[in-house]
Amino acid sequence: EDKVVQSPLSLVVHEGDTVTLNCSYEVTNFRSLLWYKQEKKAPTFLFMLTSSGIEKKSGRLSSILDKKELSSILNITATQTGDSAIYLCAVGLQGAQKLVFGQGTRLTINP
Amino acid sequence: DAGITQSPRHKVTETGTPVTLRCHQTENHRYMYWYRQDPGHGLRLIHYSYGVKDTDKGEVSDGYSVSRSKTEDFLLTLESATSSQTSVYFCAISGRTGLTDTQYFGPGTRLTVL
Numbered sequence: 001e002d003k004v005v006q007s008p009l010s011l012v013v014h015e016g017d018t019v020t021l022n023c024s025y026e027v028t029n030f031r032s033l034l035w036y037k038q039e040k041k042a043p044t045f046l047f048m049l050t051s052s053g054i055e056k057k058s059g060r061l062s063s064i065l066d067k068k069e070l071s072s073i074l075n076i077t078a079t080q081t082g083d084s085a086i087y088l089c090a091v092g093l094q095g096a097q098k099l100v101f102g103q104g105t106r107l108t109i110n111p
Numbered sequence: 112d113a114g115i116t117q118s119p120r121h122k123v124t125e126t127g128t129p130v131t132l133r134c135h136q137t138e139n140h141r142y143m144y145w146y147r148q149d150p151g152h153g154l155r156l157i158h159y160s161y162g163v164k165d166t167d168k169g170e171v172s173d174g175y176s177v178s179r180s181k182t183e184d185f186l187l188t189l190e191s192a193t194s195s196q197t198s199v200y201f202c203a204i205s206g207r208t209g210l211t212d213t214q215y216f217g218p219g220t221r222l223t224v225l
């Protein structure tokens with residue numbers, strides 16, 4: 001069974017801190033790994049990582065894919081209260097046009 | 112926005128009644144998906160479609176059916192709603208560009224089954 005696990009499930013930090021969110025996967029045919037941010041509404045796309053693009057960066061957010069360790073991390077530096085959200089990791093599979101999602105990490109940034 | 116709407120946005124219904132949720136897209140994406148989101152479970156795939164009249168089951172398809180008669184519309188039906196189907200339902204689309212794995216989500220429907 002294809003499986004995606006995120007850790008921690010919940011994290012509370014102070015504004016300005018740096019956080020690292022983790023995503024590990026056990027799937028039959030890996031194709032891509034995606035990160036989404038979900039505030040009080042629909043998930044919004046952040047990054048997609050593949051074998052040909054294992055590192056992505058956008059402003060204070062960055063993500064790395066480690067295909068050897070079957071995992072990815074999402075880093076957020078200099079956190080702001082607007083970063084408070086659920087962060088979802090998902091894996092795309094070869095030969096199947098669908099994603100397998102992890103449980104999500106709920107990140108709370110306190111002022 | 113990826114041009115996705117869902118209707119209704121909120122619904123309260125009683126156990127045993129049929130319910131249909133609608134997803135409408137204006138982006139001409141090939142693939143459409145229905146997910147449910149419950150605390151502690153992330154997003155779980157119910158059904159998906161890879162073209163008009165072409166659908167397949169996801170991991171939590173029991174008690175749900177879908178139909179896609181037009182590219183832009185994907186319907187999710189609960190034939191006889193149960194309290195365990197109380198959830199937030201998201202529709203998603205993908206496939207218009209080469210990055211077919213990237214899915215874009217609708218605003219969600221909050222369904223309560225009493």
